[in-house]
Amino acid sequence: MLFNSYVFIFVFLPVVLAGFYLASRTGNARMTNLWLLVCSAFFYGWWNPVYLLLLGLSISVNFTISGLMVRRAASGQATKSLLATGVVFNLALLGYFKYANFFVDNVNLLFGASFNLEHVVLPLAISFFTFQQIAFLVDTHRGLVGQQKLLNYSLFVSFFPQLIAGPIVHHKEMMPQFADHKRLLEWPTHVSLGLTYFGIGLFKKVVLADSVGSISTPLFEKAAQGSVIDFFTGWAAALGYTLQLYFDFSGYSDMAMGIALLFGIMLPINFNSPYKSLNIIEFWRRWHMTLSAFLRDYLYIPLGGNRKGPTRRSLNLSITMLLGGLWHGAGWTFVVWGGLHGLYLLINHSWRQFRQNVLGHDLSHSTRVGKVLAWSVTLLAVIIGWVFFRAADFSSAVNILKGMFGFHGATLPGVFANISPFVSDVLSALNIRAVAGGGQIFWNQWMSIVLVIPFVFMPNSHDIAARMKAGVGFLGFNPRTAWLVAAALLISFVSLNKESEFLYFQF
Numbered sequence: 001m002l003f004n005s006y007v008f009i010f011v012f013l014p015v016v017l018a019g020f021y022l023a024s025r026t027g028n029a030r031m032t033n034l035w036l037l038v039c040s041a042f043f044y045g046w047w048n049p050v051y052l053l054l055l056g057l058s059i060s061v062n063f064t065i066s067g068l069m070v071r072r073a074a075s076g077q078a079t080k081s082l083l084a085t086g087v088v089f090n091l092a093l094l095g096y097f098k099y100a101n102f103f104v105d106n107v108n109l110l111f112g113a114s115f116n117l118e119h120v121v122l123p124l125a126i127s128f129f130t131f132q133q134i135a136f137l138v139d140t141h142r143g144l145v146g147q148q149k150l151l152n153y154s155l156f157v158s159f160f161p162q163l164i165a166g167p168i169v170h171h172k173e174m175m176p177q178f179a180d181h182k183r184l185l186e187w188p189t190h191v192s193l194g195l196t197y198f199g200i201g202l203f204k205k206v207v208l209a210d211s212v213g214s215i216s217t218p219l220f221e222k223a224a225q226g227s228v229i230d231f232f233t234g235w236a237a238a239l240g241y242t243l244q245l246y247f248d249f250s251g252y253s254d255m256a257m258g259i260a261l262l263f264g265i266m267l268p269i270n271f272n273s274p275y276k277s278l279n280i281i282e283f284w285r286r287w288h289m290t291l292s293a294f295l296r297d298y299l300y301i302p303l304g305g306n307r308k309g310p311t312r313r314s315l316n317l318s319i320t321m322l323l324g325g326l327w328h329g330a331g332w333t334f335v336v337w338g339g340l341h342g343l344y345l346l347i348n349h350s351w352r353q354f355r356q357n358v359l360g361h362d363l364s365h366s367t368r369v370g371k372v373l374a375w376s377v378t379l380l381a382v383i384i385g386w387v388f389f390r391a392a393d394f395s396s397a398v399n400i401l402k403g404m405f406g407f408h409g410a411t412l413p414g415v416f417a418n419i420s421p422f423v424s425d426v427l428s429a430l431n432i433r434a435v436a437g438g439g440q441i442f443w444n445q446w447m448s449i450v451l452v453i454p455f456v457f458m459p460n461s462h463d464i465a466a467r468m469k470a471g472v473g474f475l476g477f478n479p480r481t482a483w484l485v486a487a488a489l490l491i492s493f494v495s496l497n498k499e500s501e502f503l504y505f506q507f
Contacts, residue, residue: 001046003255004206006496012043013259020263021187029181033155036263040160044124051123054093055158061089062133063153066140070147083141087134094130097123102330125164127327127507129157131294136171138298145171152178161259165252165504167270167290174265183264193465194261196485200461201254203488205502206495208452209248213500215445216240216390223403224396231410231432234403236445238383241390243452245503246275249288252502254461275456278366278374280344280381281352295324317349318342328389328507333397337389344381413439 219237253270274286306313325338391397417434
């Protein structure tokens with residue numbers, strides 16, 4: 001069941017909300033949480049009921065291990081062996097379902113073997129609920145978690161707004177909210193903000209992401225089939241996917257935040273206009289922020305972080321980004337993507353140290369030209385990384401990149417050369433060939449990209465939501481900005497005729 005479907009918006013969500021607010025009238029948080037847990041189980045089982053058993057097993061094992069750790073710690077005993085057992089269990093589950101085929105394929109390729117493993121179907125959300133529970137076990141080991149109730153823990157893991165594609169939530173953010181029935185007293189504010197986030201997220205997905213996705217997907221498929229990709233085709237593919245992924249994933253995160261707010265639950269912010277970043281360090285503070293926080297707190301810092309000198313810091317950073325890339329998918333292109341961002345971060349840190357220590361620059365100040373140059377370099381690096389992230393394999397990624405950097409030349413539909421002799425001469429001077437036909441396709445591709453780009457630089461959903469909070473109108477809506485939400489919802493509803501899955505369902 002997709003957030004961007006009629007059945008979810010007009011059937012499932014209203015039924016869940018009605019039951020939730022009826023249960024809340026009892027004044028019993030247990031009743032409301034039990035209702036949300038049942039509905040979350042139904043939501044997850046909608047795709048494949050069999051995987052409810054997997055989710056239930058994961059929750060049961062992690063909850064049991066956590067309880068044992070709390071009791072053992074209370075009696076002064078060590079909990080490290082229990083932590084290791086829990087982490088191995090979670091990684092084994094994730095490893096089998098997500099990486100078994102990848103491992104077997106590479107063993108066969110490396111040793112010329114012919115091991116055969118029946119194709120393993122990746123269960124939805126396994127990457128997300130695995131990371132959440134590993135964090136929970138680690139914090140239990142650190143003494144940061146006490147004994148929990150099974151109902152609240154199960155809801156923490158399976159809460160349907162964030163279950164499938166995040167954000168990756170932390171127990172200290174969620175568990176107190178599930179236990180606090182008083183949160184429902186602020187329902188007018190929650191409803192207004194919830195509808196704001198949901199409307200903006202739905203618009204991002206069905207209007208912006210899907211429009212440019214219809215451009216990038218065929219072009220990457222064309223590259224995978226071995227067709228030569230020229231300059232304009234390569235950039236249309238790369239820019240289209242860059243925009244699609246951002247609006248698709250940030251749209252999902254906004255919708256998840258909005259739906260959760262309808263139940264009085266505040267999810268963490270996951271995106272904060274990452275394509276406005278002036279360096280790659282800033283980019284990772286703005287992109288998939290909950291994953292960045294997890295990798296920092298549960299991988300980078302335990303590895304030693306920056307506490308053991310610059311060489312060790314560089315190694316720790318590289319390992320963290322390589323594993324972060326592999327977390328996204330079982331393929332070497334994801335490892336390369338993670339490795340690229342690790343390299344980007346190392347270069348960025350080195351450049352900052354050089355500017356500060358050698359050139360004596362104040363890093364908090366920069367000229368306007370310097371900011372534009374920094375933004376351009378950062379975005380170019382990000383786009384190059386997305387090519388590997390999206391490509392089916394290395395050859396198609398290289399095909400796209402060669403096209404982007406002019407190795408395969410450049411062509412334009414003949415209609416451009418026919419505009420005037422002057423234009424024809426300019427194209428010839430630039431070594432841009434004119435070919436017959438394709439004018440309408442070219443126009444549609446680039447107009448879609450050009451029309452979507454400005455939304456990257458507009459106020460994001462959190463900026464708009466902050467303005468909504470200042471409202472005093474019906475249900476707390478700010479009359480000056482409420483029309484944006486209404487327009488976004490109306491346009492999105494009209495565009496729901498073609499459902500499409502969110503990209504991060506694949507990860």
